[in-house]
Amino acid sequence: MNPAGARKAALSLAAMHSRDRRWMLSHLPHRQRRVLAMLVREVRRLSALDPNVLQTALSSVRADTPLVEVPPPDQLVRALNEVPAAWAARTLAAAAIDHVDVYLASCDPLRAMHVKRELERLPSLMPVALARALSRRLAETGGEPGEVP
Numbered sequence: 001m002n003p004a005g006a007r008k009a010a011l012s013l014a015a016m017h018s019r020d021r022r023w024m025l026s027h028l029p030h031r032q033r034r035v036l037a038m039l040v041r042e043v044r045r046l047s048a049l050d051p052n053v054l055q056t057a058l059s060s061v062r063a064d065t066p067l068v069e070v071p072p073p074d075q076l077v078r079a080l081n082e083v084p085a086a087w088a089a090r091t092l093a094a095a096a097i098d099h100v101d102v103y104l105a106s107c108d109p110l111r112a113m114h115v116k117r118e119l120e121r122l123p124s125l126m127p128v129a130l131a132r133a134l135s136r137r138l139a140e141t142g143g144e145p146g147e148v149p
Contacts, residue, residue: 010039029100031119070096071138077106079141085111089118094134 013021013036021040025033070076076096080088080103092100092115100119104112 006035006039010036010043014040014043032097070099071141073099073102073106076138077103079138081107085114086118089115089122090130091134091138093119093122094131095138 013024016024025037025040028036071079076099080091083091088103092103096103104116107115
């Protein structure tokens with residue numbers, strides 16, 4: 001999960017009614033739910049949510065935040081299959097967290113188990129430099145055959 005995106009999501013969730021927030025969180029994968037719930041608690045503990053400040057924070061996009069286009073699923077799967085399970089998990093966490101289920105479904109059961117286990121062990125927020133490097137590499141390769149992200 002992108003750290004800036006996670007923080008913005010936490011701000012939005014913190015501003016919601018508690019029932020709506022619980023519903024939204026209940027529909028997320030466990031790892032994302034855990035990260036966002038922690039951030040929401042922190043936001044609610046540290047600040048009163050001023051609607052104007054919230055709007056400014058949510059509408060601002062940093063110019064240095066790279067937007068990475070994830071390759072089509074078949075190319076993503078091919079690219080991730082070229083690297084060890086631990087690096088496939090890191091690349092998914094950095095650049096394609098929304099595609100985890102697609103990737104795991106395409107893997108043989110043993111590899112899927114290793115990738116899933118690694119995703120669960122990764123820190124909730126990946127170092128920015130590593131996330132950017134993995135995202136860039138995935139975008140550069142586009143999942144072309146023979147290229148490794």
